[in-house]
Amino acid sequence: MKLNSDISILGFEHPYEEADLVVFGAPFDGTVSYRPGSRFGPSAIRNESFGIETYSPYQNADLTDIKGCDAGDLPLPFGDTRAALDMIHDFTKDILSDGKKPLMLGGEHLVTLPAVEAVLSKYPDLCIIHLDAHTDLREDYLGIKLSHATVIRRVWEKLGDKRIWQFGIRSGEKYEFEWARDHTFLTPFSLDGIQKALEVINKRPVYLTIDLDVLDPSVFPGTGTPEHGGVTFKEFMTFMMQLQGQNIVGADLVELAPHYDMSGISTAAACKILREVALVVAKP
DSSP states (O other), X not given: OOOSOXXXXXXXXXXXXXXXXXXXXXXXXXXXXXXXXXXXXXXXXXXXXXXSOSEETTTTEEGGGSOEEEEEEOOOOTTOHHHHHHHHHHHHHHHHHTTXXXXXXXXXXXXXXXXXHHHHHHOTTOEEEEXXXXXXXXXXXXXXXXXXXXXXXXXXXXXXXXXXEEEEEOBOOHHHHHHHHHHSEEEESSOTXXXXXXXXXXXXXXXXXXXXXXXXXXXXXXXXXXXXXXXXXXXXXXXXXXXXXXXXXXXXXXXXXXXXXXXXXXXXXXXXXXXXXXXXXXXX
């Protein structure tokens, strides 16, 4: 099932039929609240992936050890949010129906919502691990309920209380932080506490959503809404290593906006993070 790309991300070159893990792009940024451009994230990752190795010295594992497929980018309609979300939902559902795991590349963070809805239909006891600079818990943004500033609130409406663990959060409205005390598990400023979270989650299936602006702008300037005070790449990798062996049934990386970083280090970081996430998700 190849969409609309002539090249594949390095290490994700198996045919769809043989793959256990399917990477696909969701190039949509129609509701961004500050700087657009994350719709170019998937293609930038695809083009720059050849600058890294398939081998991870962090995990002593190689992308060639797993069966990964790059399905390309969804041809999402520009200007029609609902239609774009429906396409993401349907494609994610097809991947799951075929017995494979989805790994989506955004795009803005709203693309997480339809992917979670599809995963939730297969795994009713789903939990969410959410890395981000922002709470994303607004009831609406400028009167709009479907926004990258409201995405985790919309996810909560599907899952209910205390099934979402948020890490690295350092920006949001006061009421969002107050609301989170009763409805999610929110860890501000850092990635601390993941082991305690995993003890509570236990064997339940997990969807992992990573807004790349969880990284500090000194590490990752190429994003639409940069927030200082973020985590380092080393802190991120320490967090990821603790997810090894968990029941992760789907994941996404969102909010790379490559044109705001002419050095290319943000895209390079996104490629490396994709490799590490794929290896963690692909392991049983």
